[in-house]
Structures are given as C-alpha cells and as structure tokens.
Amino acid sequence: NAGVMQNPRHLVRRRGQEARLRCSPMKGHSHVYWYRQLPEEGLKFMVYLQKENIIDESGMPKERFSAEFPKEGPSILRIQQVVRGDSAAYFCASSPPRDRGAYNEQFFGPGTRLTVL
Amino acid sequence: GIQVEQSPPDLILQEGANSTLRCNFSDSVNNLQWFHQNPWGQLINLFYIPSGTKQNGRLSATTVATERYSLLYISSSQTTDSGVYFCAVERAGNNRKLIWGLGTSLAVNP
Numbered sequence: 001n002a003g004v005m006q007n008p009r010h011l012v013r014r015r016g017q018e019a020r021l022r023c024s025p026m027k028g029h030s031h032v033y034w035y036r037q038l039p040e041e042g043l044k045f046m047v048y049l050q051k052e053n054i055i056d057e058s059g060m061p062k063e064r065f066s067a068e069f070p071k072e073g074p075s076i077l078r079i080q081q082v083v084r085g086d087s088a089a090y091f092c093a094s095s096p097p098r099d100r101g102a103y104n105e106q107f108f109g110p111g112t113r114l115t116v117l
Numbered sequence: 118g119i120q121v122e123q124s125p126p127d128l129i130l131q132e133g134a135n136s137t138l139r140c141n142f143s144d145s146v147n148n149l150q151w152f153h154q155n156p157w158g159q160l161i162n163l164f165y166i167p168s169g170t171k172q173n174g175r176l177s178a179t180t181v182a183t184e185r186y187s188l189l190y191i192s193s194s195q196t197t198d199s200g201v202y203f204c205a206v207e208r209a210g211n212n213r214k215l216i217w218g219l220g221t222s223l224a225v226n227p
Binding site: 031033035041042043044045048055056058059089091093095104105106107108110111113 | 147148150152158159160162165203205207212213214215216217218219220
C-alpha cells in the first residue's frame with residue numbers, strides 16, 4: 001500500500017518563476033493537507049482540501065499561493081513569482097474518510113524541498 | 118490559538134540509554150500525534166494518541182488529555198533514533214489543522 005507521494009523531491013527556481021508541487025494521497029484517503037517547514041522549525045499548516053473543495057486555507061499567504069485537489073489527479077500547491085523567503089520544505093499529508101476509525105490521523109509524504117535562487 | 122511546547126529542546130544520549138520527551142498543550146485536543154523526522158528530513162508517524170497509552174517496540178507514549186500533556190518514552194536508544202521528535206495536536210472542534218511544537222532534537226552517540 002503506497003504511502004503519500006510527493007514530487008518533485010527537490011525543486012530549484014529563480015526569483016519570479018513559478019513552482020508547482022504535487023501530492024498524491026494514500027489510497028482511499030480523501031483529505032489532503034499542505035504544511036511548510038522552515039529550517040530549524042516545526043511545520044506550519046497552510047491549507048486543507050477535499051476533492052474539488054478547499055476546506056480551510058487560513059494558513060496560506062493571501063498572494064501568490066494557491067492549492068487545488070481536482071476530481072482526478074494529484075493535489076497541486078502552486079507558488080507564483082517565487083521569492084527567496086519561499087525556500088522551505090513543503091510537506092503534504094492525507095487522512096482517511098470520517099467513517100474510518102482514526103479518521104483524523106495524518107500521514108505525511110517525503111516533502112518537496114524548494115530552493116529559490 | 119493552541120500552544121504546543123516540547124521539552125527538552127535538545128538531548129544527547131549514549132547508545133542504550135532511556136529518555137522521556139514531553140509535550141504540553143494549552144487546550145483540549147481531538148488528535149495528538151508523535152513524529153520522528155530523520156536526518157534525511159522524512160517524517161515518520163510514531164503514534165496517534167489523543168489519549169491513553171500505546172507501545173511499539175522500544176517506543177511508548179502516554180497522553181493525559183485532562184492534564185494536557187503527552188510523554189514519549191524511548192528505551193535502549195540506538196543511533197538510528199537520532200533526529201527530531203515532533204508533537205502535533207489538533208485542537209478540539211474538528212478543524213483538522215495540526216499545530217506543531219518546535220521539536221526535541223535527539224542525538225544518540227555510539
């Protein structure tokens with residue numbers, strides 16, 4: 001049973017370019033979360049999505065950042081016009097539907113390490 | 118918002134030693150998870166433990182929800198236990214956001 005998949009694992013962008021990070025949840029999981037980790041810090045919540053719906057984006061910067069989880073395909077976190085401060089590790093997590101036991105337990109992917117030059 | 122405090126911030130052990138890591142949180146929770154972030158940056162689920170006690174091999178965890186703390190025990194530590202241990206909680210209210218502590222950085226020396 002494959003875990004949460006993220007790609008790319010490493011991404012280098014120049015200032016002003018766009019970054020697209022992809023996340024495929026565990027099989028059978030319908031909830032996806034994105035978190036950001038700056039060096040030497042814990043993770044910070046960004047956004048929570050279900051298929052075709054953004055449930056909570058309270059942790060997402062208001063400009064340049066967007067997320068989607070389409071009916072088909074992976075969840076995408078998109079950062080437009082990247083700046084050096086966007087350099088971080090971005091982790092995706094997924095959790096099962098509410099009708100399963102530990103429905104709110106989150107399982108994490110390996111992360112995408114974004115470096116902005 | 119809910120506060121999550123972990124202690125100690127840093128810990129150095131000799132291989133074979135035991136340790137206890139603590140996580141205090143400031144509000145009622147629906148979810149509490151312990152993670153190990155290895156030196157390669159990967160996050161490994163250790164325990165889903167909003168209350169009670171669980172054991173998995175050399176690791177065990179206890180959450181006393183009424184007193185708002187959780188403990189992670191590592192026995193007979195090995196060098197592969199090195200890394201950062203994070204506690205993360207979801208505040209009661211079912212909002213699904215995990216709020217993270219700053220972690221305990223553990224180094225196990227041979």
